[in-house]
Amino acid sequence: MGLEDIYTQIIMEHNASGRNKHHIDSPNLVLKGVNPSCGDEITLELRVKDGKIEDASFTGVGCAISQASTSIMIDLIKGGTVEEAKEHIKTFMGMIRHEITDEKQLESLDEAVALKNISHMPARVKCAVLAWHTLENALAKKS
Amino acid sequence: MKRYKDDFPILQTTVNGHPLVYLDSAATAQKPNPVIDAVAAYYRETNANPHRGNYDLSVRATEAYEQSREVIRKFIGAEKSEEIIFTRNTTESFNLLAYSYGMNFIGKGDEIVISILEHHSNLIPWQQVAKAKGATLKYLYINNEGEIPDEEIENKITEKTKLVSITHVSNVLGSISPVEKIVKKAHSVGAVVALDCAQSIPHFEIDVKKLGVDFAAFSGHKMLAPMGIGVLYGREELLDKMPPFFTGGDMIEYVYEQDFTAAPLPQKFEAGTQNVGGAVGIAAAAHYIEKIGYENIIKTETELTKYALEKLSTVPYITIYGKKNSVGRCGVISFNIKDAHPHDVASIVDAGGVAIRSGHHCAQPLLRYLGLNATCRASFYFYNTFEDVDILVENLKSVRKWLGYGA
Ligand SMILES: Cc1ncc(COP(=O)(O)O)c(C=O)c1O
Ligand SMILES: [Zn+2]
Numbered sequence: 001m002g003l004e005d006i007y008t009q010i011i012m013e014h015n016a017s018g019r020n021k022h023h024i025d026s027p028n029l030v031l032k033g034v035n036p037s038c039g040d041e042i043t044l045e046l047r048v049k050d051g052k053i054e055d056a057s058f059t060g061v062g063c064a065i066s067q068a069s070t071s072i073m074i075d076l077i078k079g080g081t082v083e084e085a086k087e088h089i090k091t092f093m094g095m096i097r098h099e100i101t102d103e104k105q106l107e108s109l110d111e112a113v114a115l116k117n118i119s120h121m122p123a124r125v126k127c128a129v130l131a132w133h134t135l136e137n138a139l140a141k142k143s
Numbered sequence: 144m145k146r147y148k149d150d151f152p153i154l155q156t157t158v159n160g161h162p163l164v165y166l167d168s169a170a171t172a173q174k175p176n177p178v179i180d181a182v183a184a185y186y187r188e189t190n191a192n193p194h195r196g197n198y199d200l201s202v203r204a205t206e207a208y209e210q211s212r213e214v215i216r217k218f219i220g221a222e223k224s225e226e227i228i229f230t231r232n233t234t235e236s237f238n239l240l241a242y243s244y245g246m247n248f249i250g251k252g253d254e255i256v257i258s259i260l261e262h263h264s265n266l267i268p269w270q271q272v273a274k275a276k277g278a279t280l281k282y283l284y285i286n287n288e289g290e291i292p293d294e295e296i297e298n299k300i301t302e303k304t305k306l307v308s309i310t311h312v313s314n315v316l317g318s319i320s321p322v323e324k325i326v327k328k329a330h331s332v333g334a335v336v337a338l339d340c341a342q343s344i345p346h347f348e349i350d351v352k353k354l355g356v357d358f359a360a361f362s363g364h365k366m367l368a369p370m371g372i373g374v375l376y377g378r379e380e381l382l383d384k385m386p387p388f389f390t391g392g393d394m395i396e397y398v399y400e401q402d403f404t405a406a407p408l409p410q411k412f413e414a415g416t417q418n419v420g421g422a423v424g425i426a427a428a429a430h431y432i433e434k435i436g437y438e439n440i441i442k443t444e445t446e447l448t449k450y451a452l453e454k455l456s457t458v459p460y461i462t463i464y465g466k467k468n469s470v471g472r473c474g475v476i477s478f479n480i481k482d483a484h485p486h487d488v489a490s491i492v493d494a495g496g497v498a499i500r501s502g503h504h505c506a507q508p509l510l511r512y513l514g515l516n517a518t519c520r521a522s523f524y525f526y527n528t529f530e531d532v533d534i535l536v537e538n539l540k541s542v543r544k545w546l547g548y549g550a
Pocket of ligand 2 (some may be wrong): 038
């Protein structure tokens with residue numbers, strides 16, 4: 001494994017910028033996700049209206065992988081529908097588990113493809129999937 | 144500096160294409176050939192169920208087990224071999240103590256005193272006792288150097304205190320507790336003292352008589368022995384009045400349909416088939432440490448720690464926690480890199496073959512007290528070298544770049 005396969009430009013940029021790390025106006029779906037083994041913590045804030053994710057952000061502390069993965073996910077789902085977000089979660093989890101390897105199918109994940117190699121660092125898989133699990137739970141609660 | 148690395152086969156291996164630089168000995172120590180060989184020889188030549196068979200091999204296995212107990216008795220300066228109880232590890236030793244001593248000799252309104260430095264294994268069992276018995280769990284807090292000040296000992300240990308259980312060396316800060324003062328104060332109010340030697344016995348001599356403690360606990364695996372063998376030392380008079388913890392085979396004298404009588408010490412506390420290979424291993428480890436000599440271990444570790452502290456403090460974005468001094472640090476250095484989460488730091492240096500620990504180190508109340516979420520921890524043992532330190536620092540210097548912070 002090369003570090004450059006994990007700590008890619010995209011991960012670095014999302015981690016260092018904190019672009020999606022803030023509060024949003026009147027969120028109606030807020031859910032916290034934690035990774036007790038390594039102490040990562042994120043809280044997703046979503047404003048969902050008529051099946052559409054109008055706005056999304058997060059706050060939290062944790063490693064670069066967990067924070068960047070959350071930020072990338074927010075870019076992906078913001079402005080889309082709840083149904084699309086659920087599809088993205090499925091594809092992302094499939095990619096992490098190596099069940100989905102077809103490049104074309106993964107294209108929909110956009111920058112999240114940068115996390116494809118995380119399974120080469122088994123200790124960090126939990127960090128990468130934290131946001132996506134949390135979103136899955138949040139959306140399940142909503143519907 | 145003398146080179147001890149060659150006795151440790153695992154330290155000759157590579158990780159991620161780099162020679163292994165093992166800096167996590169506070170979690171578990173690597174094993175030298177004499178320990179590995181002694182365990183292998185036991186399984187090749189002597190293995191049988193001890194205390195059970197009348198045949199030659201079982202007698203020899205029993206001898207191997209009891210000889211190991213005698214080696215450990217001498218090693219820690221205990222009076223009688225009955226005072227050495229083999230357990231799996233420090234955690235089991237403290238659970239034995241909490242459930243057998245705590246639950247029976249601590250009552251409502253009594254106080255148990257521990258310190259904020261404790262590892263969870265010398266903390267949660269006492270929470271359990273305090274909750275079950277209506278006792279109060281009190282903490283000795285630390286100063287800026289990570290040490291327990293005299294006033295804490297004077298003020299917190301009172302006439303209500305029944306038991307004081309303290310870590311000898313902090314696994315996060317490496318600081319050494321003032322055992323003499325604690326024992327003096329505790330005994331003056333009639334409390335017993337238990338000492339967590341998990342992080343001290345690998346690094347300096349433990350003499351339970353000189354220290355005057357009533358109980359002491361440690362794990363074999365941190366002092367070069369295999370995992371799965373640990374020790375609880377207790378004064379005979381106290382162990383004698385404590386009821387068994389685990390019950391079943393080997394710890395009994397007579398068993399009737401509705402009742403049993405317990406075996407005398409130490410079997411009373413050693414239920415079921417014991418880890419004889421582990422006991423042989425811990426005895427071999429004690430011999431090996433004696434051969435190297437604690438004075439050489441201390442000398443080597445002090446030099447290494449001093450060198451590491453100097454090198455780490457030249458990096459402006461590294462914060463080191465605890466004492467600024469290398470003396471009395473027992474090879475433990477906790478630190479953080481600005482803007483970098485410890486898990487990323489550990490992953491990044493791992494790619495360079497360097498094994499360090501990241502996280503809360505099983506001491507969440509301590510980290511909270513220090514206002515920290517997690518730290519990186521490099522811990523040295525006498526088999527580490529100056530070169531290991533150089534490789535660590537070199538890899539640490541690349542961390543911020545990998546996380547997108549320039550330099
Ligand atoms: C100070 C201290 N106490 C107790 C323990 C627990 O040891 P074990 O996990 O072997 O039971 C450790 C080791 O992690 C420790 O550092
Ligand atoms: Zn993480």
